Amino acid sequence: QVQLVESGGGVVQPGKSLRLSCAASGFSFDTYAMHWVRQAPGKGLEWVALISFDGGYKKFADSVKGRFTISRDNSKNTLFLQLNSLTRDDTGIYYCARDRRAITVANYWFDPWGQGTLVTVSS
Amino acid sequence: DIQMTQSPSSLSASVGDRVTITCRASQSVSTYLNWYQQKPGTAPKLLIYDASILQTGVPSRFSGSGSGTDFTLTITSLQPEDFATYYCQQSYSDLPERTFGQGTKVEIK
Numbered sequence: 562q563v564q565l566v567e568s569g570g571g572v573v574q575p576g577k578s579l580r581l582s583c584a585a586s587g588f589s590f591d592t593y594a595m596h597w598v599r600q601a602p603g604k605g606l607e608w609v610a611l612i613s614f615d616g617g618y619k620k621f622a623d624s625v626k627g628r629f630t631i632s633r634d635n636s637k638n639t640l641f642l643q644l645n646s647l648t649r650d651d652t653g654i655y656y657c658a659r660d661r662r663a664i665t666v667a668n669y670w671f672d673p674w675g676q677g678t679l680v681t682v683s684s
Numbered sequence: 685d686i687q688m689t690q691s692p693s694s695l696s697a698s699v700g701d702r703v704t705i706t707c708r709a710s711q712s713v714s715t716y717l718n719w720y721q722q723k724p725g726t727a728p729k730l731l732i733y734d735a736s737i738l739q740t741g742v743p744s745r746f747s748g749s750g751s752g753t754d755f756t757l758t759i760t761s762l763q764p765e766d767f768a769t770y771y772c773q774q775s776y777s778d779l780p781e782r783t784f785g786q787g788t789k790v791e792i793k
Contacts, residue, residue, distance in 0.1 A: 596780070605785075605786050606720075606722075606728065606771055606784045607784070608780040608782075608783050611780065620779055620780075656728070666778050668716045668776075670733045671728070671773070673730075674728055675727060676727055
């Protein structure tokens with residue numbers, strides 16, 4: 562079945578870096594755009610970044626622009642999110658989610674989602 | 685940016701109740717509006733896409749309606765497993781910045 566499994570979360574000090582991974586299975590990973598969405602403790606959902614099917618198009622939320630990078634390895638069916646210069650506001654659960662198409666254009670949705678990986682930024 | 689506002693932020697209801705959640709967009713999003721359900725400790729799950737189309741496997745007690753700026757999610761007969769937080773999400777703009785509403789928590793009365 563279609564499955565996304567995140568990993569790489571943990572406790573990290575402010576200013577440090579972390580790399581998250583999302584392993585995909587059960588579908589043709591290289592034909593879908595992918596997203597990262599995060600959720601601060603007790604808060605709502607915040608879209609973070611997207612990457613097109615081939616990695617040629619990437620976009621970021623203003624809150625992470627210049628600090629986070631998104632990439633993918635289609636040969637390994639894996640999505641990545643590199644988190645740099647972390648602050649306490651970056652604490653939360655990070656979910657990867659699949660787009661409905663190869664690129665993100667109007668009328669898209671996120672389905673399915675992974676189970677999430679927790680990032681805690683604390684000294 | 686298109687702003688999404690859900691109401692209410694939370695509600696208390698009993699099993700068997702009819703529940704309606706509203707989502708309003710700051711400008712027209714056509715029918716490019718999706719609904720997600722998130723139970724505590726789990727990932728969000730797509731319920732409805734394109735304003736009114738039920739995702740495969742979603743019970744028929746869930747329904748969505750609306751177009752333009754005003755949308756509703758209705759649960760006709762609330763079941764114990766429906767107590768969760770519900771989010772709307774617009775997909776009219778290609779960039780998903782601030783794409784989600786703030787969420788509506790449905791609690792047991």
